[in-house]
Amino acid sequence: xxxxxxxxxxxxxxxxxxxxxxxxxxxxxxxxxxxxxxxxxxxxxxxxxxxxxxxxxxxxxxxxxxxxxxxxxxxxxxxxxxxxxxxxxxxxxxxxxxxxxxxxxxxxxxxxxxxxxxxxxxxxxxxxxxxxxxxxxxxxxxxxxxxxxxxxxxxxxxxxxxxxxxxxxxxxxxxxxxxxxxxxxxxxxxxxxxxxxxxxxxxxxxxxxxxxxxxxxxxxxxxxxxxxxxxxxxxxxxxxxxxxxxxxxxx
Numbered sequence: 225x226x227x228x229x230x231x232x233x234x235x236x237x238x239x240x241x242x243x244x245x246x247x248x249x250x251x252x253x254x255x256x257x258x259x260x261x262x263x264x265x266x267x268x269x270x271x272x273x274x275x276x277x278x279x280x281x282x283x284x285x286x287x288x289x290x291x292x293x294x295x296x297x298x299x300x301x302x303x304x305x306x307x308x309x310x311x312x313x314x315x316x317x318x319x320x321x322x323x324x325x326x327x328x329x330x331x332x333x334x335x336x337x338x339x340x341x342x343x344x345x346x347x348x349x350x351x352x353x354x355x356x357x358x359x360x361x362x363x364x365x366x367x368x369x370x371x372x373x374x375x376x377x378x379x380x381x382x383x384x385x386x387x388x389x390x391x392x393x394x395x396x397x398x399x400x401x402x403x404x405x406x407x408x409x410x411x412x413x414x415x416x417x418x419x420x421x422x423x424x425x426x427x428x429x430x431x432x433x434x435x436x437x438x439x440x441x442x443x444x445x446x447x448x449x450x451x452x453x454x455x456x457x458x459x460x461x462x463x464x465x466x467x468x469x470x471x472x473x474x475x
Contacts, residue, residue, distance in 0.1 A: 231290070234264070234286070237259070260286060271423060271445055274460070276432075281449045282449055287432055290430070304318060304396060320397070333374060334374070361388055383411070384414075384415065386400075400431050402435075412435075446460045448463055
C-alpha cells in the first residue's frame with residue numbers, strides 16, 4: 225500500500241538570524257535551534273492523522289516540510305512516493321495547506337475573489353477557477369457570503385474559507401494547523417465534520433492541534449511529537465497518558 229506520507233530521520237535545524245546590533249557588538253555566534261530531531265512518520269492514505277504536542281514541539285515545522293515549504297537539514301520525505309526536493313511542483317499539486325493567519329488572505333477582496341485568485345495560480349482558467357470557487361464556497365457553507373470582503377468574515381468563516389482554499393486544486397493530501405482555534409462550539413463542530421467528510425472522500429488529512437476533544441472526535445490515528453521527535457502513535461485513547469506526560473514537561 226502506497227503511504228500518503230513517509231519520513232525517515234527527518235531533522236530541521238534553524239540558524240538564528242544575526243541582527244544589526246549583534247554584528248555591531250561582534251556577537252556572531254548564536255546557538256542553532258533544532259526544531260525536528262529524526263522524526264519518523266508513516267501515514268496511511270484516506271485517514272485523518274492528528275499531530276499533537278506542546279508549543280515548540282516541532283508540529284508546524286514538520287507540516288511545512290511535508291508541504292514542501294521548507295527544506296530539511298537531513299533525512300528524507302516522501303509524499304505519495306515522491307520526494308518534495310526532487311519534484312516540488314508535483315508534491316505541491318497534491319497538497320492543500322490550510323493556513324488561517326490574517327496575512328494568508330487578501331482582506332480587501334471577497335471570498336470568491338480570493339479563491340479565484342488561488343485557482344488561477346494553480347493553472348486554472350478564470351472560468352474554471354470561478355466555477356470551482358463557487359462550488360467550494362457552497363460546500364463549506366459560505367455561498368451566501370461569497371461576495372463579502374474577507375475583512376468582514378468572522379473567525380469561523382475564515383476557517384471555512386481556508387478549508388475551501390486548500391481544496392481549490394483538488395489535492396490528495398490536506399494539512400491543517402490549529403483549524404479549530406477561536407471557534408465557538410457550533411462552528412467548531414461544523415468545521416470538524418467538514419474534515420471528517422474529506423477523509424470519507426478518500427483524501428488524507430493531517431491535523432495539528434492542541435484541541436484534545438477535537439482530535440478524539442475526528443482522528444483515525446494520533447501521533448505525539450515532543451522536542452522534535454515522534455514519541456508515540458496509535459488510537460487517541462491509548463496516546464492520552466503519553467500526551468498528558470508531554471504537556472506536563474515529561475518525556
